[in-house]
Amino acid sequence: MDASPIIVWLRRDLRLADNPALAAAAAGPVIPVFILEDGEEIGGAARWWLRQSLADLRRRMPLLLRRGEPARVLTELAAETGASAVHWNRRYSPAGAASDRAAAAALAEAGVAVRDFPGNLLFEPWTVRSRAGEPFRVFTPFWNRCREHEVAAPLPAPDSLRGPSAPPRGDTLDSWRLPPDDPEWMDGLAAAWRPGEDAAAVRLADFIDESLDQYATARDRPDQPGTSRLSPHLSFGEIGPRQLRQAVGAASLGGGEPFLRQLGWREFAWHLLHHAPDMDRVPLRPEFARFPWRSDDDLFEAWRQGRTGYPIVDAGMRCLRRTGWMHNRVRMIVASFLVKDLLMPWERGAAWFLERLVDADLAINAASWQWVAGCGTDAAPYFRIFNPVLQGEKFDPRGRFVRQWVPELAGLPDLTIHRPWQAAPAALAKADITLGQSYPPPVVDHGAARRRALLAYQQARGAA
DNA sequence: TGAAATGTTGGGGCG
DNA sequence: ACGCCCCAACATTTC
DSSP states (O other): OOOOOEEEEESSOOOSTTOHHHHTTTTSBEEEEEEEETTOOOOHHHHHHHHHHHHHHHTTSOOEEEEEOHHHHHHHHHHHHTOOEEEEEOOOSHHHHHHHHHHHHHHHHTTOEEEEEOOSSSSOGGGOOOTTSOOOOSHHHHHHHHTTSOOOOOOOOOSOOBOOSSOOOOOOTGGGOOSOSOHHHHHHHHHHOOOSHHHHHHHHHHHHHHTGGGHHHHTTOTTTTOSOOOHHHHHTTSSOHHHHHHHHHHHTOTTHHHHHHHHHHHHHHHHHHHHOTTTTTSOSSGGGGGOOOOOOHHHHHHHHHTOSSOHHHHHHHHHHHHHSOOOHHHHHHHHHIIIIISOOOHHHHHHHHHHHOTTOOHHHHHHHHHHHHTOSTTOOOTTOOOOHHHHHHHHSTTOHHHHHHOGGGTTSOGGGTTOGGGSOHHHHHHTTOOBTTTBOOOSSOHHHHHHHHHHHHHHHHHHO
């Protein structure tokens, strides 16, 4: 007689390798299921990625698709298939954890065993504590403490997966209509990315071969391919952090430490969100609740479309629109510009990032925007204001990145590519640029904007 | 994981 | 030869 099957509920862990929930079930018949949850908030670019990633996974395992409330879907599926247990790898967002608790309760009620596993983070957020037993609020001591913890080695993919003798039926992927009906920017995503576990492994191997050794310095250069570009693969769990840690550690190249440190920021963000579940909406520093933001739809639209008149900002925003991704250095620059030069509330920028980033990650996004805005606990001080011209000249010195995404400026010489309004009339004419027509003049003067931001900060601090 | 304002120093032009 | 001034260049402070 066939052993009763185990349901493996896959979420943002769309992989076969290093998947503890799957590995623990694979000895007998397995029913892997992905559930499209009612009311789940997922941005347009992420929906596109999810569609591709699920399609890829279904070519490699008999993945069942169902939609609805997980507690109901899973109890029904267990009853239908006679499954004895449901496995999953834990998730850590407030909504995700609540949904998991509800599912666990319903399954227990129905007499179905539940086993949950760690696998999407290196360290469970509640296990990292200071000597005093408190959660950390500053990155460096957090990361130092993490290094004292053991990390399990990644698990191999199961040798084989066996389904039940009578496989249940589910939805078709197409019926979910995941990607928005907007071909204009879907094409850009398709040209830039190949979702899926195999593609993630190739990307990791290429990164280690080509870029890891110089990562410490090259990672700051948007004009060079120095970063891993693994973020969307990691976000969807096509590769797990333990796999990254092992692969990079084994390479023992120069960039290993700084790369793992970046993984550390991911861990820290989820640590913070675990202990401050409203961090995506509420500033961690309470005095920022009364900050005099100036929401302005026209300026926000200029930022979103990449028409601020600051080339490095516009290049980044257009790259995001087109590819669903932006270099981390450029994310800091455009975020600083929105929050400090335009005095716009950081939540508006955060919402746009979640809508358009293929690597949209609730915790990292909230922690990073709060870091830039200065309202996080371990944040850049508010008076630390990026100058978009100097940042551009420092990190894109030949203007290669700007020329790629703001082609109307391509004819300007390197000397003025980051400050076209200072180019000589002859140089503008030669490059076929008319400021105000082919390219906008700066929407704000950075010097004046900086002074205004400092004033607003003092005002908010005084009022607190 | 800043940048601007302010302070200090030392070489060289010049009367 | 000497003192004075100018101003890069660098360092420190401030936001």
